[in-house]
Amino acid sequence: METAAMNFQPSWSQALVAKTAREFASRVLAPAAAARDRHGNFPEAEMRELGDLGLLGVCVPEDHGGAAAGPVALALAVREIARADASVAVTMAVTNMVAEALSRFGSVDVRARLLPRLCSGQEVSGSFSLSEPQAGSDAGALATTASAVEGGYRLRGSKLWVTSGDQSGVIVVMARHNVPEASTDARIARRISAFVVERGAPGLTVGRPEDKMGQRGSSTVPLTLDDVFVPESAVLGQPGQGFKVALTALDGGRVNVAAQAVGIAQAAFEAACTYARQRQQFGRPLAEFQAVQMMLADSATALDAAWLLVMRAACAKERGVPFTASAAMAKLFASEKAVEICDRAVQIFGGYGYTREFAVERNLRDVRVTTIYEGTSQIQRLVIAKHVLAEIAHA
Numbered sequence: 001m002e003t004a005a006m007n008f009q010p011s012w013s014q015a016l017v018a019k020t021a022r023e024f025a026s027r028v029l030a031p032a033a034a035a036r037d038r039h040g041n042f043p044e045a046e047m048r049e050l051g052d053l054g055l056l057g058v059c060v061p062e063d064h065g066g067a068a069a070g071p072v073a074l075a076l077a078v079r080e081i082a083r084a085d086a087s088v089a090v091t092m093a094v095t096n097m098v099a100e101a102l103s104r105f106g107s108v109d110v111r112a113r114l115l116p117r118l119c120s121g122q123e124v125s126g127s128f129s130l131s132e133p134q135a136g137s138d139a140g141a142l143a144t145t146a147s148a149v150e151g152g153y154r155l156r157g158s159k160l161w162v163t164s165g166d167q168s169g170v171i172v173v174m175a176r177h178n179v180p181e182a183s184t185d186a187r188i189a190r191r192i193s194a195f196v197v198e199r200g201a202p203g204l205t206v207g208r209p210e211d212k213m214g215q216r217g218s219s220t221v222p223l224t225l226d227d228v229f230v231p232e233s234a235v236l237g238q239p240g241q242g243f244k245v246a247l248t249a250l251d252g253g254r255v256n257v258a259a260q261a262v263g264i265a266q267a268a269f270e271a272a273c274t275y276a277r278q279r280q281q282f283g284r285p286l287a288e289f290q291a292v293q294m295m296l297a298d299s300a301t302a303l304d305a306a307w308l309l310v311m312r313a314a315c316a317k318e319r320g321v322p323f324t325a326s327a328a329m330a331k332l333f334a335s336e337k338a339v340e341i342c343d344r345a346v347q348i349f350g351g352y353g354y355t356r357e358f359a360v361e362r363n364l365r366d367v368r369v370t371t372i373y374e375g376t377s378q379i380q381r382l383v384i385a386k387h388v389l390a391e392i393a394h395a
């Protein structure tokens with residue numbers, strides 16, 4: 001029996017990572033979060049500091065420049081950062097996802113040259129480019145091509161929604177091999193490869209940043225690849241294994257989107273509790289009205305349940321057991337409940353919650369995308385259903 005799996009206490013090193021993130025979040029991030037949101041400022045200096053603190057390669061081995069602290073520590077850190085600023089949290093989480101993919105699947109050259117730069121914050125962020133104008137939930141329908149040429153490949157196509165794509169020194173781009181076999185069935189996933197494209201590659205252009213509802217301090221851009229050359233050493237894993245690389249990265253990424261959702265919701269919940277104790281109506285604090293107490297109780301319960309799912313998925317990843325369904329459940333539940341919790345927080349603030357004077361307004365805008373990116377809630381349900389049906393068939 002695996003008793004250790006039932007221990008919800010973080011280890012000494014996991015607690016240290018969480019404490020480091022919490023202190024940085026409250027000292028550096030929280031005071032400027034509203035301004036970053038308002039002016040759409042990318043957190044460049046803050047990302048470099050996260051690199052100094054070892055929070056950009058949390059799951060990367062030390063000999064590749066990472067902190068080797070593991071997925072539980074990363075989820076704890078993402079939650080703390082998101083509690084202060086969701087824009088920084090998403091930038092940090094995607095960078096960690098890219099660093100881990102490079103460490104796991106990268107060639108000797110990619111690991112030796114790029115990973116230390118990414119983990120240390122020298123490269124301010126990493127990006128992961130799967131989505132395209134016609135390939136969102138149906139990512140396997142991507143149309144960007146990779147044509148073999150002497151010494152490597154030439155990439156051609158249009159990518160969309162690339163988080164930090166205008167800032168990153170390292171972009172993982174998924175493209176389909178442009179070979180005759182693939183043309184007979186352009187949707188064969190095994191013909192997709194993951195390529196590392198570096199900043200400034202000739203033929204790589206960045207489009208206009210999206211004007212988003214929330215997470216406005218993070219940048220989200222389209223990319224155009226016009227015969228961008230990458231050497232053979234830029235392929236992650238074996239050629240044709242790109243979909244596996246992408247899905248492996250997304251499994252881990254979903255745990256961190258869930259942690260991010262919990263962090264944003266926790267900030268909104270804490271603000272709602274404080275406000276309910278201070279604000280008086282009918283001669284009493286709001287917190288004395290049972291209707292308000294019910295809202296707070298529902299939020300507290302959902303927050304705890306969401307976090308337990310996040311920890312279960314992170315622990316499974318840490319133990320090296322399959323966690324695709326656990327990650328999908330954590331992402332589905334945490335993101336949907338976090339939206340409800342932030343919405344309830346705005347309700348408790350009344351009219352004031354609808355103004356920019358209070359952070360709950362930003363929390364609600366920031367949290368909304370967590371049910372959309374790295375696979376929508378509907379796609380998480382498909383993943384979960386496939387898994388449970390297969391389990392029952394096996395039983």
Ligand SMILES: Cc1cc2nc3c(=O)[nH]c(=O)nc-3n(C[C@H](O)[C@H](O)[C@H](O)COP(=O)(O)OP(=O)(O)OC[C@H]3O[C@@H](n4cnc5c(N)ncnc54)[C@H](O)[C@@H]3O)c2cc1C
Nearest residue numbers: 128129130131136137161162163220372373374375376378
């Ligand atoms: C701020 C932001 C940042 C992002 N960052 C990145 C990034 O860094 N890298 C990257 O590659 N992508 C990124 N994305 C893209 C994101 O992953 C996609 O938006 C998401 O996967 C959904 O794709 P779509 O927007 O094309 O929606 P669609 O796939 O068109 O879906 C529209 C609606 O239809 C539903 N739907 C679709 N198919 C089904 C189905 N089979 N069954 C039931 N319902 C279905 C969806 O759930 C959704 O509600 C980002 C998106 C945003 C908004």
